[in-house]
Amino acid sequence: MTPSAFAYVDGVLHAERVSAVDLAEQFGTPLYVYSRAALTDAWQAYAGACQGRRASVHVAVKANSNLAVLNVFARLGAGFDIVSSGELARVLAAGGKAENTVFSGVAKRADEMREALIAGVKCFNVESIPELDRLNAVAASLGKRAPVSLRVNPDVDAKTHPYISTGLKSNKFGIAFDExxxxxxxxxxxxxxxxxxxxxHIGSQITEVAPYLDAIDKLLELVEQIETDGATLSHIDVGGGLGITYLDETPPEIGHFVRTLLDHIEARGHGQREVYFEPGRSLVGNAGVMLTRVEFLKPGAEKNFAIVDAAMNDLARPAMYEAFHAIAPVVQHAAGTTPGQIYDVVGPVCESGDWLGRDRHLAIHPGELLAVHSAGAYGFTMSSNYNTRPRAAEIMVDGDQAHVVRAREEVTQLFAQEAVLPA
Structure with missing residues (x-):
């Protein structure tokens, strides 16, 4: 990733060449800020490793579905991986192509299948026999043949959080390997x-190559059996899930990861097949931060609390996964001028689970800004309106320019589709 995408300049955090203080003052907080340069560099790491190989990259839309983010990737020639017809609509609106889009997901509705078939998606990743039956019937009604890949569950431990592990036989995803x-x-x-x-696809936030190689070995064994039955499989989809550094994780570098998998597949005698990669977090995670303002510093009997204006509805990962995000002041104090304390960084939502960071050493005052790092993946996309809180604005920084790519919601918008009972 671009080293200067989010860096301090004269003690003030900048997104590329724009001050985070200026962004917060102009657009308010909570605020999601993305770096176009960081998005581009992460993409180029994948694209560069795939160059000259039989491989293609499909961006996992669920990680960050903002139209501007998707458009950055579409301009770079990306394919996309979707899990709903809504995501397909976003891809098309952002300039992506249906014929370069893979439709994943465990429970596609008939109307979603129909929309995707009419649009002409590249492939359906199917996860059960009943889904095969439904897709065959929908395709028949349209006089089409649906391109299909079966998602196989290889029962490989990705060694990640249980909520984001998807390749074990106890998970809901995929078709059991033996079946x-x-x-x-x-x-x-x-x-x-x-x-x-x-x-x-065996999981998310995976920081080792070995689980991928184990899964690929099982897939290739299965491919050879399937082809003895008369089928011809032109591609192998290895999914996404490559992790990023939130604290001290050491995931493999993107190019090394891609080349290792491709070399392994070729060494096993399957180099004639195209390989699909479906990255999400590793493309967008460290390309975004969330800015939030300190409302109160509240001492407690056992803990000190830094109460900020962002909450679990704005960034759900800590409450959902006990996930770690680095949190730092936007403006650095000179050494020794502000004593630091240990705080739990919490939001205003009426839940004890409403926290963004625990036991953080911070030198801060009320009214100051904090940056929650590594917030580009599963940040805004998982946000909600709990407690009737409008969702944050999203900004894309491109060099010294800041563009509003999603305006902050207004409270009246949140109940505009509701109605009271008649008198």
Whole structure:
């Protein structure tokens, strides 16, 4: 990632060449701020490693679905990975192409399948026999054949948080490994399906290469069995899930990760197949911060609290996963001028789970700004209006320019679609 994407200049945090203080003053807080340079550099790391290889990259829209973010990737030639027809609509609105979009997800509705077939998506990643039946019926109603890849659950431990581990046999995702060959036979017999690949996604925030290699080995073993049954699989989808550094994690560098997987697949004799990557967090996570203002400093009997204007509705990951995000003052105090204390950084939502960081050493005063780092992935996309709180604005910084890419919601918008009972 660009080292200067979020850096201090004369003691003030900047996003590229724009002061975070100026952003907060102009656009208010809580505020999501993204760096175009950081997004571009992360993409180029994937694209560069894939250059000259049979490989393509599909951005996981669920990580950050802002139109401007998607448009940055679309301009760079990205494909996309979606999990709903709403995400498909976003991809198309952002300039992405349906024919370069993979439709994943465990519970696609018939109307979503229909929309995706009409748009002409690249492939459906199917996760169950009933889904195969539904997709075959929808495709028949349109006189089409749906391109299909089956998501196989390889029962590989990704060694990540249980809520974001998706490749174990106890997870809801994918077709059980032992049942996959039969599922492929079933799919191949359906007249309105065109079986073209195999898919696997074992989890998120994975910081080691080994689980990927274990999953790939199991997939390739299965591919060889499937092809003896008469099918031809033109691609292998290895999913996403590569982790980022939130605190002290040491995930593999993107280019090394991509080349290692591609080399492994080629060494196993499957270099003729295209490989799909579906990164999300590793593209956008460290390309965004959330700015928040300190409302009160509240001493307690056992803890001190820094109460800020951002809450669990703005950034759900700490409350949901006990996730760590680095939190730092936007303006650095000169050494020794402001004594530091240990604070829990908490929000105004009426839940004990409303916290952004625990036991943080901060030298701060009420009214000052804090930056919550690594907030570009699963930040705004998971935000809500709990406690009737308008969602934050989103800003894209491009060099010395700041663009509003989503305006802050107004309270009246939140109940504009509601109605009271008639008199």
């Amino acid at each position: 996959a060959r039969t599922a492929y036979r079933t799919a191949a017999a359906m007249p309105h399906l065109n079986v073209i690949g195999i898919d696997c």
